[in-house]
Amino acid sequence: MKPLGPIPAGYAAIDGELAIAGRKASEWAAEAGSTPLFVYSADLIRQRLADLRAAMPAQLHLHYAVKANPYGPLLGLMDGLVDGFDIASGGELALTQAAGIDPRRISFAGPGKRDAELEAAVSQGVTLNCESEAEAARALAVGDRLGVTPRLAIRVNPDFDLKGSGMKMGGGAKPFGLDAERVPALARAIVAAGAEWRGFHIFAGSQALDAAAIADTQAQTLALAARLAGKAGAPVPHCNLGGGFGIPYFPGDEPLNLKAVGDALAEQFSHLPEVLRETRFCIELGRYLVGEAGVYLTRVVDRKVSHGEVFLIVDGGLHHQLAASGNFGTVVRRNYPVALASRFDAAPEEEASVVGCLCTPLDRLADRGHFPMAEPGDLVAVFCAGAYGASASPSAFLGQGPAAEMLV
Numbered sequence: 001m002k003p004l005g006p007i008p009a010g011y012a013a014i015d016g017e018l019a020i021a022g023r024k025a026s027e028w029a030a031e032a033g034s035t036p037l038f039v040y041s042a043d044l045i046r047q048r049l050a051d052l053r054a055a056m057p058a059q060l061h062l063h064y065a066v067k068a069n070p071y072g073p074l075l076g077l078m079d080g081l082v083d084g085f086d087i088a089s090g091g092e093l094a095l096t097q098a099a100g101i102d103p104r105r106i107s108f109a110g111p112g113k114r115d116a117e118l119e120a121a122v123s124q125g126v127t128l129n130c131e132s133e134a135e136a137a138r139a140l141a142v143g144d145r146l147g148v149t150p151r152l153a154i155r156v157n158p159d160f161d162l163k164g165s166g167m168k169m170g171g172g173a174k175p176f177g178l179d180a181e182r183v184p185a186l187a188r189a190i191v192a193a194g195a196e197w198r199g200f201h202i203f204a205g206s207q208a209l210d211a212a213a214i215a216d217t218q219a220q221t222l223a224l225a226a227r228l229a230g231k232a233g234a235p236v237p238h239c240n241l242g243g244g245f246g247i248p249y250f251p252g253d254e255p256l257n258l259k260a261v262g263d264a265l266a267e268q269f270s271h272l273p274e275v276l277r278e279t280r281f282c283i284e285l286g287r288y289l290v291g292e293a294g295v296y297l298t299r300v301v302d303r304k305v306s307h308g309e310v311f312l313i314v315d316g317g318l319h320h321q322l323a324a325s326g327n328f329g330t331v332v333r334r335n336y337p338v339a340l341a342s343r344f345d346a347a348p349e350e351e352a353s354v355v356g357c358l359c360t361p362l363d364r365l366a367d368r369g370h371f372p373m374a375e376p377g378d379l380v381a382v383f384c385a386g387a388y389g390a391s392a393s394p395s396a397f398l399g400q401g402p403a404a405e406m407l408v
């Protein structure tokens, strides 16, 4: 028997079944017309934003990292809830456009931006977080060609990383951002070239559950921004402090202590150095805003016993849930929160593995968990499916195709 991850707050049973946004899982499946499907709860996302606003200093702006979940209706919801959007490709820019988001509220990071992407961004007034001197030069050239003043910030490769983070994005040699010591010279060059100087983007890592580690990184980020601003000799209109707020996925994970992070940041803001007094600060969050608000529902197609082990074979799998299968940046496979949605409040009776319908041993959504007895037709819920699910999984693999998505 292996433990399952913790089921996020906000989910209850109705008539013994998992309820999402006040309706039973089977009703959402019926409404979608097919399984598997992703259901995203707008109420849980609103609640998460409200909790964040309450815990963070009032002057901190909150941005949404579109990469976590670019589903159109969800972007539309976010437009009314956050202060800005961070994108990482021309494709994501097109998705935000389709959702009607004002491009002036968007910043664009990511290595390897092509000229066509730079043109689309510059012409619409998107802020570019330049990842290198060469990219900044290309952005300036695009501005000249189009007759538009580009809005340019610099993504800094910080000389520290976010401790305990699931994915390190700073500290040492990295393809992201410009090494800190080269930043002041590029900032001066951007100002001298007549671009609109937008400031710094400093992202040190992702998926941290330790409030002290996040607070420590934010303090280091502020100190770095002040140092770079001083050397650049230019004010910093905007500073993106990164994000990294994690959610509990695995057995033993505890939710982030939001108040501790907010209090520490308020303390930092109370004694900002002179060069940062006029700066507008933001953080950019993806999974923290939407991850726990999403559930992936998939139906049991077959129940098999092999050498005494029970396998519940479902109609979904890693092609929609690469992360839950343990194949998206994890070293040791551990179980996500997974439950039998159709028997949500029933007591566990047997050990079973939930496996997907793909013909590969990698396709495992729960490894030897403790579940109520399941039969073909039952629905399985994989939680924490609101981020890095549909868009971060190989849905074309084995000809399966994408899952339905709904924002409810």
Ligand SMILES: *Cc1c(COP(=O)(O)O)cnc(C)c1O
Binding pocket: 065, 067, 068, 086, 109, 203, 206, 207, 243, 244, 245, 284, 285, 286, 287, 288, 387
């Ligand atoms: C991936 C990424 C994010 C979002 O990370 P989460 O862990 O989902 O919050 C934010 N900013 C940058 C630069 C990223 O690469």
